[in-house]
Amino acid sequence: MTYNQQQSKGIKSLQLVNVAVSVMNLDEAIAWYSDKLGFKLKYRTSAIEGIELALMEKNKLYIDLIHYPQPINLEIERKQPPFHLQITGLRNLVFFVDDIATANTELKEKGVDLMWESNFLPHLGTKVTAFRDMDANLVAFWEKNDQILNYLQTGHTES
Template sequence: MKTCHMTWGLRVFQSSPVWEGEEKVVSKSATSVTRRKFIINGAAAIASFAATSTANAEQPPTYLQQETTRNTMSNIQHQRKGIESLQLVNVAVSVMNLEQASAWYTDKLGFTLKYRTPAIEGIELALMEKNELYIDLIHYPEPVNLEPERKEPPFHLQITGLRNLVFFVDDIEAANAELKAKGVHLMWESNFLPHLGTKVTAFRDMDGNLVAFWEKNDQILNYLQTGRTQG
């Protein structure tokens, strides 16, 4: 009875080798030579596989691998129930002109317009995205500005409601230079706030909404966790 061994896709019969389904009968004198070839080819295949595996290990995660990771995290989150599953989806900003607003957030802050779509009652939406942060720009058919005189920070906080958008940046001086090069007026420029332990830059968008940059550092991260800048 012939015995069959599976090695790297190569089937080796006791009396006849078969490569990819093609059977070839050889004499006894050629069998040892053929077996040596199989061993050499097998060693080459192992070396090639190892080299490929090493090269793949050095490559960054593929899109599919990243999606798999995100799906795994999503499944974990979906197992939570009620308010335990709470996640921030987006920030909605009502604007006077949707074209001008989407252009401002694109040109000044580097957001990407994902899509525009109509909503209820003649309202139109423009979804902006940057680094997985989403801002919904909303245009009502007849927008009304109830705050014609905008106050400088921190006095703007006297009026209740959503008062500002805050973004982290790694290098606030570089961010300031980019904004000024794009014609953005800075109300605050790298103002150090002791209670936060970091520098803050503040400016307004095209409709007067206050936007701020916080420079990311250990002090502000600790403040967000404990309410103190030092551990």
């Protein structure tokens, strides 16, 4: 059976392929996502209109780092969580980690300034750490546990 014969068609086949992050400096972004979060550079290439991109991968998650020739940051005043949610649009990258205390220690050892460190969010049933990347994009770690997995399935932290 071929790939197309095995798969659903149309919207039923929807899957997240990657996350794209527009960056001010591609070299700095590649270094930051490699050094701080352990992503590996798969490739770097030119695209249309002078745009460059770098595909980063970790644990089968892909991030496209994209550099436009004259980048513009329209969000001059970055809000701290939870006020970052006031501005519409994509607000942050969220990753699961198995042990948030260990992840926090590793980030601090790599010079990452943690804004929220192991904040317990009762509506999620898990601890959350938030920090910013080299361009001040918000990144968060959620500690993976049964409560957060249940919340993602049901909207409740209890089964």
